[in-house]
Amino acid sequence: MTAAPIDTRDDIGTALRLRLTGFVHSLRDSGFKVGLAETNDALALLCSPLSKRSHSLKSAFRALFCGRLSDWKKFDELFDAYWSGKGVKTGIKVSGTSSKKSMKTIRELMDAQGTRQDTIAGDVERQPGEEDEETGDKPSGRREGASIAETLGSVDFRHLHDPEAVAKAHELAERLARSMRVRLTRRDRQKRKGPRLDLRRTIRHSISHGGTPIELIRKGPRERQLRLVVLLDASGSMNNYTAVFTRFVHGILDNFREAEAFLFHTRLVHVSSALSERDAARALDRMGLMAQGIGGGTKIGEALADFNRWHAARVIHSRTCVMILSDGYDTGAPDALADEMARLRRRCKRIVWLNPLIGWEGYEPTAGGMQAALPHVDLFAPAHNLDSLAALEPYLARL
Amino acid sequence: MSKTKEQLAKALVETGYVADEGLATALLLTEMLNRPLLLEGEAGVGKTEVAKALAKLEGADLIRLQCYEGLDRSDAIYEWNYQRQLLAIKAREGSDDDAETVEEAVFSEKYLLERPLLAAIRQITPPVLLIDEVDRADEEFEAFLLEILSDYQVSIPELGTVEATSIPRVILTSNGTRELSDALRRRCLYHYVDYPSADREARILLSRVPGLDTALALQIAELMGKLRKEDLTKVPGVAETIDWAAALVGLGAKNLPESRELVYDTLVCVLKTREDQARVTQEVTDRLLGKVA
16 A cells, blocks of 8 residues: 655645744754754655644654654654744753853863862862872973873873863873774674684685685674773762763763763763763763762762663673772762672673772772772772773773 | 554554554554654563554565674575585586576575565565664664665675565664664654553553453553552563463452452562562552552
8 A cells, every 4th residue: 555645745835834944943953863854754744634633743743753762752842832832942952051050060170170179079088198299290291292191191180280281181081992992893803703604705715725615714603892881970079080081981982882871979860972972072061961960979879779770771781891980989878889789790791990099199998888889899990090091991802 | 545543543453453643643654754663662562563563454474673783684684595506506517507607597596595674675565574673783784774774775796786676664673772873763753662551551451361351451551550660670561461461361350459369479470570579569569459449
C-alpha cells in the first residue's frame, strides 16, 4: 500500500509557510537537530489530512522533529507556545544566561583561579607552608617556547596564578587527553587475532601460493574499546582544581569515542551532552548552566548512589574504567560511601581515584570518606599537576 | 490505500498490539514520508513487538537484524560464499576457461550470501525490517545504515549497485546504552515508548492473556503501575506483566486483594534480581495491594 501522493504544496499559502519556518527556527533555537528535509516533510504533513486537527498534527510533528528523549519531553510545550501562543517561548532557550547570579559558574571559577581568590575554598583547605612553596614553585611563565610545557608539567595547579600559565595548563590538559586516545586505539587495532578464519584475507594471501590457501588468516572478536566514565568533584574544596580538570575532562570526552562525564557536589549532574560541544569555552558555559551551585559542600556517597541507581546500568559495561576526580572530603556518612563504592566496583573493570591532595607533602588519606572508599579503588593516584595526569596513560593503555 | 490513524490503531489491536495514539501517528508517517521509525524506551516496553505487529498487520515478512557489538558489513549486508568460490575455482582448474570467465562466474549472484539488510531491499513485496537494539552496534555500522536507509541501495564492488526492488518499512529500536548519532536520529522519525498507563496495560493483558477477566486485568495493571514506582533495580516491563497475569490466571486468582499469598508467591514472574526480591517484602506487597483495592 502506498500513501496518497502529496503534491499539493503550492496550495499552501505563503503565510503558513512562514509560520512553519518560524516554528522550525524556534525548534533549532531550542537545540533540536532539524534539517531542510524535515521542513519539507513537515510541509507535506500540513497538506495531509493529519493537519485537520491540531492534536494529530502535533503528534505527527513530534514524531518528525524529535530525535531524542529530551526533545520529546519539551516538544509539547514548544508546539503549544508557538502555534497557540500559550506559555513563554524564551523560557526554553538553551543558550541563555544563568538566572541565579549568586551561583558560581565554572567560568567564574576559571577566571577566579587566575587572580587567586580563595572564597568558598576555605572550608577544608589546608596548605602547609604554602608561602615558601609558592616562591620556589612559581612557574617561570614568561619563559617562551617548548620549555613552557616542561616547566608547567610539575607545577601544582593551585600554584598557577599567571593567567597565561593557567591558559597554557588548560590547553595542555586538553591536549594530553587527546593524545591518550590516539595511543589507546592504535594498540587496540593491532590485537586482532583469534579463533575464526578470515576467508577474505586468506584468499587474498593465497595468491602468492598459486591459489592454495596455505597461510591462514584469522580473526577474533574485536576488543571492546575502553570506556571512560569520569566523575568530577566540583565542590568548594576542589576549587583550585575544578577548572583545569574540567578542561581535561572536556578533552577526554572530545577524544575518547566512548566516554561519559558526570559532575557532582551535593548532587550528581550528567554533563556529557554539554561537554560534547567542540569549543571549550562554550562547553564550559553550558556545563555551568547545568551544574548550578558548584563550589559548595560534597556528598560523594549520595552522588555515587545516584549514579549507581540511575546511570550505571546505561553507561557501564564490562570494559569500563570509572575515574573519580575528588579530594575525598565528604560531608555524608563514610559507610554509605563504602557501600556505594562496593556496588560500583562489582560493575566496572577498574576504579581510578585521582586525588589532587596526594601531591601535597605529608598528605595521608585520613579523611573518613577517603578511608572508606580506598579498599574499593584499583588505582589511587595524584592529580595535582600535568605530569601526574600524563602518568595515567600507560595505566589506561594496559586495560 | 491510505488509512487514518484510528483505523491503523484498530487494526493493530486486532493483531494483539495496543498502541497509543502517538505511535499510531508515527507508524502512519513512516509510510507517508518513507522514513524509518526510531523507537526508544526502557527494556520491556514492547518496542520489538511494534515491528511484529506491523508485519502481521500488513501481511508482510518480518526481517530482523539483531545488532551487537562488532556487527559488520559481512554479517548485516552481504558476504561472498568463499567456500563455494574456492571449490568452483578448483573445479575449473583443469578446464580451458580463461581467468575472466572464471572470475565472472565466481562473482555472480550464485555465490552471494544475502544478509538481512540486502535481503530486505530485494523482496518483491515490501517487508518490515526490524533493526533491533541499534545502540549495541558500533558507530561505523551506524554509518552503513545511514547510507542504506537514505538511498535504499547497496553497492557491492564486484557486482555493482543493487537497487531496492521495494522499499521496506524500517523500524529501529534502541535502549539508549549508547548515544546514537544526530545524523541517524535526524533521518528517522522518533517515538518514545513509555510504560503503558494502567488502562492501556489492562487492555494489552486482555488481548494477550486468554481467560482473564476485565476486573482482574485492571487490578494487575494498577498494581504493576505502583510496583514500577518502587525503588527497583530492574523495573519490570510489559512482558513480565503478561507472564504474571498468565500465572495468576493459571493458579486461579480471582481478585488480587483476596489472594495476598498468591500474589506474593508469584512475584517471581516480575522481580528479576535478588535485591528487588528482598526489597518487595510481604509488607510492601500488602501496602501496594491496599492501594489497589
